[in-house]
Amino acid sequence: MKHIYLDNAGTTPMAPAVIDEMSKVMKTTFGNASATNYYGRQARTILDQSRHVIADSINANNDNEIIFTSGGTESDNTAIVGTALARKDEGRHLITTSVEHEAVLKPMHFLEEQGFEVTYLPVDENGQISLADLKHALRDDTILVSIMMGNNEVGAKMPIHEIGAIVADSNAWFHTDAVQAYGLLDIDVQADQIDLLSTSAHKLNGPKMSGFLYRRSERNFEPLLKGGDQELKRRAGTENIPAIAGFTKAIELNPAAVKAEHRERYYGFKQQLTSGLQDNGIEFEVNGKIADGELPHVINIWFKNQKAAVLLTNLDLKGISASAGSACTAGSLEPSHVLTAMFGPNDPRVSESLRFSFGAYTTSEDIADLIQILTEIIKK
Structure with a gap:
């Protein structure tokens, strides 16, 4: 796999x-x-x-x-x-x-x-x-x-x-x-x-x-x-x-030119991911905004009516590693304090959102596979 x-x-x-x-x-x-x-x-x-x-x-x-x-x-x-x-x-x-x-x-x-x-x-x-x-x-x-x-x-x-x-x-x-x-x-x-x-x-x-x-x-x-x-x-x-x-x-290994290339590439991954989900009819919203100046490698997405814990487990079974928030608190049952601060404790986003974060070895093929597997899991 x-x-x-x-x-x-x-x-x-x-x-x-x-x-x-x-x-x-x-x-x-x-x-x-x-x-x-x-x-x-x-x-x-x-x-x-x-x-x-x-x-x-x-x-x-x-x-x-x-x-x-x-x-x-x-x-x-x-x-x-x-x-x-x-x-x-x-x-x-x-x-x-x-x-x-x-x-x-x-x-x-x-x-x-x-x-x-x-x-x-x-x-x-x-x-x-x-x-x-x-x-x-x-x-x-x-x-x-x-x-x-x-x-x-x-x-x-x-x-x-x-x-x-x-x-x-x-x-x-x-x-x-x-x-x-x-x-x-x-x-x-x-x-x-x-x-x-x-x-x-x-x-x-x-x-x-x-x-x-x-x-x-x-x-x-x-x-x-x-x-x-x-x-x-x-x-x-x-x-x-x-x-x-x-x-x-x-x-x-990360001079200014390389950092600029990474920022452009990661921003492209965000666009590829959100466009692919839209094309496949997935109900979602980005928590925050996709804009120049934001951290290019992090995107947090609310998948409506999909429990984050269930999605993460199914993604992991398909070979995709993502998270529902900070790795330092991922083992806790407490909801994300960041999403709670942004939307309030009763908003469904708090328990229905996943974070995807890109790195130097992420490829557009990885994002394409993510879109396909996410679509299969959610539509199932």
Whole structure:
């Protein structure tokens, strides 16, 4: 049976060149980057070169604004909790949105238990916040605004440039979860006035358990992980040099021209999928919108009167891997908090919607097969 993978927002397969790079480094560069001996210097060279490639990819002011982490969750937690603890004497108010990833929402809930106040901005039916709501929510004691760059469930892209300008005029720092956007969108932390930015390597054909946190030089706080003096005393723990080398290779495989080609191709897949479903008489609506600027690789579709769990099971039996939302909460019986925020808890979309997400190895033939199999399942 042919298997088709359409859950790239959950994770992506590692690129062969990434696997080769990691294998080479594991064989030849086993030293500790903190050591001053020959083997340590080898590892340090890879670490420094990787930090430079990453800093350049987001237009950071300098390489040392990049902190290597175990992925998006650690980066989000570090940015949010670290900022709150460092600035608690300046204020205890934070702002985020109702559709963030759990790696942002759960640290916010934790801080609420510690006496902080959090404002959760609502979204409209396209998954977008109101800039007027953001301006209204900002206060003198607001110390952090954390708003994702692109939503992992419906693909909505937040107006990051405008948000950055608004936050820059306040006392708050601006953090964005760019886990879904990095590797697909062109990011400029200077132009968008971003203070903190989180990523994860496994979303762009790199290894799991590897990511980075961009932290503007002026934004200082104590590390959450206590131990050694790695990462310029900002994140304790021996750096995973093979994973960092693999992450860097994944970035190098995605220059601006490749990202632009991927965006165009994925947008074409969305058009192919929706047109094919229409041609086959399938009742559906897209949750959010298909538009230039939205995350190109994610489409969330409401299949009317079709339970998502049943559709997913039948698709899986036919060799198609998709999802009903974030992979981090897919095992939960709770409805999608993103769709609930967009449409309300009683809307049938909440339990009748599927997410399809494309990647570097998705083909138009895969989409054609998806249309055919979906049509057979639904009409049966």
